[in-house]
Amino acid sequence: MSETEFSAAPPLPDTGLDEDDRLKPEFVRAVLDLVEAGDEAGAREKVEPLHPADIADLIEIVPAEQRRALASAIAELIDGDVFAEMNDWVRDELIDALTATQVADLTADLDTDDAVAIIEDMDEDEQRAVLRALDPDDRAAIEEALSYPEESAGRLMQRELIAVPEHWSVGDVLDYLRADDQLTTDFWEIFVVDPAHHPIGTCNLSWILRTPRSVAIADVMKREQTLIPVDMDQEEVALRFQKYALISAAVIDGSGRLVGMITVDDIVHIIQEEAGEDALLLSGAGDGDINEPVRDTYYARVRWLIANLFTALVAATIITQFQDTLAQMIVLAALMPIVAGVGGNAGTQTLAVTVRALATNQLTPANTLWAVRRELAIAILNGATVAIVIGIAVGLFFANPLLGVVIGSAMLGNIVIAGLAGVLVPLTLERCNADPAISSSIFVTMVTDSMGFLVFLGLATVSGLVG
Template sequence: MSETELPTHEPVESELDADDRLKPEFVSAVLDAVEAGDVETVRALVEPLHPADLADLFELVPGEQRAALASAVADRLDGDVLAEMNDWVRDALIDALEPHQVADLAAELDTDDAVAIIEDMDESEQRAVLRALDPDDRAAIEEALSFPEESAGRLMQRELIAVPEHWTVGNVLDFLRGSESLATDFWEIFVVDPAHRPVGTCQLSWILRTPRSVAISDVMKREQTLIPVDMDQEEVALRFQKYALISAAVVDGSGRLVGVITVDDIVHIIQEEAGEDALLLSGAGEGDINEPVFDSYKSRVRWLVTNLMTALVPATIVFFFDATIAEKAVLAALMPIVAGVGGNAGTQTLAVTVRALATNQLTQSNTLRAIRREISIALLNGVTIATIIGLGVGTVFFDAPLGIVIATAMLANIFIAGLAGVLVPLTLDRLNADPALASSIFVTMVTDSMGFLAFLGLATVAGLT
């Protein structure tokens, strides 16, 4: 989409200095100049910053001062900066821009980055921005927006190099040197048949080392990893990790080459997916410090309410054993230990299982083996912890039956925790629900409930008084 430019590289020393300038005193100096209306000083301060560092600067300043900062550095606020910016911060800035300004910024970017800027806008704003784009750019972005969110079609770039398989290396070199509309950055060239289906790839290094007269079909590698246009971005990232890809061709339903995904996009996806799973396990929503307070409140409070409801189950179990607790008060002091250790054991198994599901390590073909493995670990942990707590309680309270009861309850709860930690996320996954989303709440409910039930139930049966 942007005009061909030779990539420029700032010296390493400059980038290091830019990182140093994002310290509190630098941010304060920028804000002081913004408040004083000293645009020249602001521009002088931010001039050495890399686009990614300038994006970080916008995230570091208070929300109410970002518009003024944007106005002061308008000449530096280009598509590269917006592409590196936090989503919430970027959306707020874009809302303050006119559609033609957003269109100008989007036109500077590769298709995938332009889509990332436009896709979260309101439908009316999207239409206004698309109308302001030139026809070719508009068609490319509209096609990308037609694909499902978080799919390869949204992630891919349309800017790529494809050549026919009957060309020679010389033809390819002449094409690369003579074309004025090449992609800005690329690592390999795709070789296509007359129907524009990819038949192989050729790295630039191979082309540069090969005589001009050699056919490109004799240099290319025919084995390649093709990405369906509707594949989920998480599955795309797994393929890049598994096959150590730098880039991969994206094909439509008929096998035609429609785009390319590069490893720099995958790095962002891996980071997003890993952070998303961790936050979902805690029910913290998107967990972004730039997210509006009320949005964060809505995403978190519903899980706290759910947690409150599930907490009533173990509370009810404790209520049924009030007479036993009244007769032997030490049970009230010890029962949180059984539930707490069981909860930690369940969380450990849950984290391993969710990660295995996310990385395709755990599939239907090895589910039973994974369950047996976690049960074995739970039994070993249970025996170890039960022995320690049983001997400790029996010795401290001079009460051997109490030590046996708590040891048995601990063994049972850790076993149940291991089972719940693997079965709950597996069940949610089979139901096509995100296993990271609600697993922790249900596992905690199971370990608390079963811990209290096992300990207080055994104490009642043993007649501890």
């Protein structure tokens, strides 16, 4: 192609997305302008080329007061796939405006797991109305899923899968796949089951396509497989997918029968959700969703702040025990926050690593003692380094070597205490069957602040620095 021909090529169509696959502000504004002008057909034409996930993003990022007008204008484009990709809070807001029949129509063509995700947060009366509007097979599958605990494999799995008996040949499997147009179209492997419907192996589609028709499926299947109990927590399911590099996995009930499968696309969402959840729990920020109602966010955060207020009162109580020391050397009051602050940061570092290690099963009862020793060694090294730096700096700045020794010793002690607290607090909560991500930071903060003040002011008192 010549340079002239190349330059004359038509430009690529504008998808409305930037280089990071985010909706462009000017695209969003153009769609809203069409909606405000009453040009619903124009709005639909502009939005139609978007992927369902991008349509969900569009609905989420527009101001709340314009959301329903936009949804009404492009209602023909908002199908079950769009709802499945939508933020929970926004989805609930829009579903409230739909009838039970409309919700049933949206979920009818979805995989079971996506349909459950839409229905599970509805009120019981609304759930019953939607379930009554579904056909019997879909209703039975969704009711069974809703009977399992929240955030379990039973809620996460989909019932649409391919299972064949072990006595079939590859040719039988191929004929079955081609003849039955009611089978699911999205699958990567076939499950092989015994007469009691227990999974005994799996077979990748690539193996089936490259194997002669006369070969028995039992001769090409892989017998080793990872089976997921129906009541397993979704976080543990994600860990198994990560550990064994799974694309899909069979879900079994208490009797070992195959009842569904989980696919890696669902696990990607779970990994993101669980990672974000732990980080938000550590900070006490609630769900951390910008679409969450202000009242719910307020309730979630204010409880955390009040809890922190009480931990701060503990530290303040310790300070009052050293009023005479502070009165004799006021510079100690200026240096106290340094000891507590650096200790708090050290504790937070250890806490974050420990909570993550517990969540990913890197830290187990088998290596707990080793982990504690490791964090203690790191705390001693960090504490000694910071203590030397702060001790020399304070000693020179205030022309008081003893003050430098006191603050350096206090810094070393508090960082070591912080390191131990950062690993022992979440381990203790884990042993007590409490989520270490929820309340660990409160206890660690209380320990680092209180012990920082106690060690620093205590050393200043007994060292002869004041008096």
